[in-house]
Structure formats: C-alpha cells, structure tokens
Amino acid sequence: MPDDSFTAADPIKKFLMWYSEAQTGRRGKGLKNYLVSSGFGLLRRVLSSIFPESNLFRPDVSTLATISHDNKPSARSILFHGLAEGGFSFYTDYESEKGIELELNPSAVIVFYWRLPPRQVRIDGKVQRLSREAAKFYWESRTRANQVAAAAVRQSSTISGREELIKKTRYIEQLYRGKPIPCPDSWGGYSLVPEKIEFWEGRRDWLHDRERYILNDGRWTNVKLAP
Ligand SMILES: Cc1cc2nc3c(=O)[nH]c(=O)nc-3n(C[C@H](O)[C@H](O)[C@H](O)COP(=O)(O)O)c2cc1C
Numbered sequence: 001m002p003d004d005s006f007t008a009a010d011p012i013k014k015f016l017m018w019y020s021e022a023q024t025g026r027r028g029k030g031l032k033n034y035l036v037s038s039g040f041g042l043l044r045r046v047l048s049s050i051f052p053e054s055n056l057f058r059p060d061v062s063t064l065a066t067i068s069h070d071n072k073p074s075a076r077s078i079l080f081h082g083l084a085e086g087g088f089s090f091y092t093d094y095e096s097e098k099g100i101e102l103e104l105n106p107s108a109v110i111v112f113y114w115r116l117p118p119r120q121v122r123i124d125g126k127v128q129r130l131s132r133e134a135a136k137f138y139w140e141s142r143t144r145a146n147q148v149a150a151a152a153v154r155q156s157s158t159i160s161g162r163e164e165l166i167k168k169t170r171y172i173e174q175l176y177r178g179k180p181i182p183c184p185d186s187w188g189g190y191s192l193v194p195e196k197i198e199f200w201e202g203r204r205d206w207l208h209d210r211e212r213y214i215l216n217d218g219r220w221t222n223v224k225l226a227p
Helices: 011-024 030-050 097-104 132-141 144-152 162-175
Strands: 061-067 073-079 087-093 107-114 119-129 187-201 209-216 219-224
Touching: 011 107, 011 119, 011 187, 061 097, 073 087, 073 097, 087 097, 087 119, 087 132, 132 187, 144 162
Parallel strands: none
Antiparallel strands: 061 073, 061 107, 087 187, 107 119, 119 187, 187 209, 209 219
8 A cells, every 4th residue: 555645643634635635536645646636627527517417526425414303313415515614514404304403413423435545534523503604605606596496495394396396496586586596594504523533444455444533622632443
C-alpha cells in the first residue's frame, strides 16, 4: 500500500484529505493530486453532460441516521455540504421526518462510503441548526426548479400522487412568476458537530485499517480497532 496513507493527528484534517481524494479516486497530495482532480473535474463535466444521472465520483452522497420518537433507527441519503459552523453540514426541510426527529433528539450519525480508494468515515455527534443567513445564501444558489419543488410541498408529508405534486408546483410557479422565490421558513441546514469520528480503509489482505477518534474536553484522542 502507498506510504502516503498516513494517520493525521486531527481527524477533521484527515477527513478533508480523504474527501478530496474521494473526488479523484486517487490517493496522494500536492500538484499530482491537483492535476488529477482538475482532469477528473473536466471528465466529470463531460460524463455528466452525456449521462446526466451519472453519479461518478460523488463523495458528497452520504447516509444520515437519526433516532425516531419511539427510539427506532431511521436513515436516508443526504448530500454533504462541507464543514460549516463547527460541523458537517447538510440542508433539508426542518418539518420533514428527519427534521422532526432531530428537533426531538439531536443525536445523529453521518456515514460516507467511497469506492475508490475503498474507505468509510462515520461521524457521530449532535446537530445544531445552521444560521438563517446560511440557508438563504444556499437557497439562492439552487436552480429555480429546485426551489419550486422545495417550496411546493412539505418534505415527507403524505400526498395523493404525482398530480398533486404537479398542481402544487404550478401554483408556486404562478405565485412567484417574475419574482424570486423566498426561502421557506422551514427550509435550512444542520451542522453535525462531531463527538466521535471513525475511519475505515479497505486493504487487499482483508486486514483493514480502523481508527476511532473521540473528543474529550476539546481534545481528540484515537484508538485503533480490529476490522
Ligand atoms: C443521493 C441522494 C441525496 C439526497 N440528498 C438529500 C439532501 O441533501 N437533503 C434532503 O433533505 N433530502 C435528500 N435526499 C432525499 C432523502 O434521502 C429523503 O428521501 C428525504 O430527505 C426524506 O427523508 P425523511 O422522511 O427521513 O425526512 C437525497 C436522496 C438521495 C437519493
């Protein structure tokens, strides 16, 4: 295995390094990685225009696990939006199932899995809402179709079918014709403030690497775990 798969003292730095490597599918640092990354950026754009639904090198897709009101696990995919306000951020509808669960119990886990190189990162912690300014800023960067869809219905509410969805989106389109669509009060971000971060890296000989970092009194300590 390459020598550059080092263990960083700070798990956030290590996460960022792995995250950048997951975008290129390659280990490594410096100019080489930058060039590979730029090359893949171009390749991604070309492939995305040919196969719009292609999810090649989407390191931001992750799984968010929460706890339901009756103490059951609850999980779904989300898009990671970078480090913000002390944690790992994502955006959603505060009135969705996950939103309601997180208001009742802020404990959550985000799990990333990347195929190339084979790696998993698990982040345990508690969420806090991102600022309203952050929500508005991100809302404005979304496409209009995306805004219409998010403003038309409450996420996770029961609907009669696609016709209802189309009717409600048409209503929003007409309501805001020629005007910006305001960010709904219930739409915004969370930051998962980490308390524990675990890294897993697959090895060909099945002796995979696992390392768990725990935050105690503001300091990270780490232990190695059997795979
Ligand atoms: C790849 C992928 C990315 C997604 N990203 C998000 C996201 O960033 N935010 C979100 O609210 N829902 C996202 N969703 C939809 C959620 O998985 C889920 O269906 C929705 O949020 C409702 O979940 P809930 O009922 O548990 O609240 C994504 C789905 C997929 C398949």
